[in-house]
Amino acid sequence: xxxxxxxxxxxxxxxxxxKILFEARAIDKGVLKQKDIYYKIPSGLLKLRIQNxxxxxxxxxxxxxxxxxxxxxxxxEIKSDNAENFLKTLFDIEVVVEKERRFFLYKHTRVHLxxxxxxxxxxxxxxxxxxxxxxxxxxxxxxxxxLLNLDLETQLKTSYRTLLLK
Numbered sequence: 001x002x003x004x005x006x007x008x009x010x011x012x013x014x015x016x017x018x019k020i021l022f023e024a025r026a027i028d029k030g031v032l033k034q035k036d037i038y039y040k041i042p043s044g045l046l047k048l049r050i051q052n053x054x055x056x057x058x059x060x061x062x063x064x065x066x067x068x069x070x071x072x073x074x075x076x077e078i079k080s081d082n083a084e085n086f087l088k089t090l091f092d093i094e095v096v097v098e099k100e101r102r103f104f105l106y107k108h109t110r111v112h113l114x115x116x117x118x119x120x121x122x123x124x125x126x127x128x129x130x131x132x133x134x135x136x137x138x139x140x141x142x143x144x145x146x147l148l149n150l151d152l153e154t155q156l157k158t159s160y161r162t163l164l165l166k
Contacts, residue, residue: 003129004110005141006062006069008156011123014102014113017148024147026106035098037084038161039091045161048078048087055083068138069157071126097160108132109144116160123148 011017022028035050049056060073080086102113108131112124125148127141145152156163 002073002075003134004071004073004126005129005137006071006127007125007141007145007150007152008069008158009123009150009154010156011121014115014121014123017111017113017123018102020148021104021106021111024106026104026111029103029105032101032103033099034101035096036160037087037096038094039087040094041091045159046091047161048083050084055080057083057087069155095161095164097164099160106144106147107140108137109140111144111148114160119160119163122156122160123150125150 032051037048037050039046039048044059044061046057046059049058055078057076057078058073059076060071062069062071098117100115104111104113108128110124110126110128112122112126114122114124116122125141125144127137127144129137132140
């Protein structure tokens with residue numbers, strides 16, 4: 001099971017962040033078109049992510065009430081163009097999130113500059129705990145927050161799913 005430390009904040013523009021990320025030599029991974037279909041399940045979250053023609057079933061657990069947003073997740077790649085139709089016969093759809101994501105990688109941290117349909121522009125960080133300790137992850141996370149001049153007080157401790165359901 002994967003683990004990451006997350007932050008999400010609403011922004012007016014992505015331009016300044018792109019400039020900072022290029023200056024910091026973050027790797028520009030390009031633009032991803034994503035459609036996340038969330039299903040109703042008894043606990044945790046389950047979504048089908050359709051990303052640039054590929055399909056991933058993602059299950060994750062996260063406590064939305066803690067100061068820091070740690071997530072445990074599992075990703076299952078699906079090799080079928082019929083995944084969306086197949087899964088809707090098994091689960092009730094809760095909400096669909098559509099977004100365009102500009103993806104940068106800075107060390108172990110994924111920086112997502114998202115334009116979410118019906119919600120607007122956001123910046124999201126995910127420091128992935130893979131090959132580093134949680135403490136190292138927290139230090140890197142703090143480094144990226146400082147690099148991007150983010151205010152932790154303005155972070156949204158919720159998912160796009162929850163924002164759309166409101």
